[in-house]
Amino acid sequence: MKKRNVHGHLGFTLIEVMVVVAIIGIIAAIAYPSYMEYVRKSNRAEAKVVLNDVAQRLQRCFTAYSVYNDGACTVAGAISGGNTIDSEHGYYSIAGVLTPTTFVLTATAVSGTPQAGDKHCTTLSLDQAGKRDATGSNITECW
Template sequence: MCKQLKGQKGFTLIELMIVVAIIGILAAIAIPNFIAYQAKSKQAEAKVALGAIFTSAVAYQAETAPQTYAPPAIGMIGYTPSGNPRYSFWYAVDLTTGGPGPGTPTPFPGAPAVVAGSCNTGSAPATGATVAASPTGFTAGAIGNVDGDVACDEWHMNDQRALTNDKNDVSATT
């Protein structure tokens, strides 16, 4: 019987435990990084949508007489988010046609539902810049929650195509 056991090869319990410990350490390092990269990829939605809003607002301004970035209704910009957006996108409308602006911040249709205990996507992003539109310029905004916590992710883009991430939900802890 002893002769049969000497010829067998295999792993000891200690070796298997060491392999499991190494896999656990690698997972502990990789999972948080994966979650952060996943959240950063979700931020691309805000960047792309604000770029589309910029294009629509510039086209609206070029086609109106007198030229202005502040439409009397949000639908006149010609942008509508598609699918199920994570962000609500905001632009200012000037309810007094030909008025001096800065307009009233208004969400584009299709905004996500406001979830209690989460970030408030039902109000315009206000960190760093104000959503506004006038005859000479505009600032559009996006607010959303990319990782399910209470912190909001806020973006702004102006008529100079300057994109800013005023409040970063990926690096926020609250």
């Protein structure tokens, strides 16, 4: 509400300005965490894409060499022995545990990225049978 001061100028009182600042602060405090959760949820798609891509490449290795961990299979070397493959935007790193007849791929959020704060789905994993798994506080929504 605009009021005239003693000199006839229109303006806002300090109380009115502080009420507006408080309202904006409350809205921001509610909206920002919701927005960041939405961003993290959409970024999980990147982990799913990379996990499925690596799994398909390992299946091709199994078809060609009859084992998942053959030395001629480049993807097997890229994810075993402590090596990892990074996702396209670097939000996740993919590691694998390979045996001749099985594999388990795990996508872990990289620290320093928005995904590092994803407590609902800390890791995503996929095995040779297509079984999907996750760790975190709300794993039912991860896949």
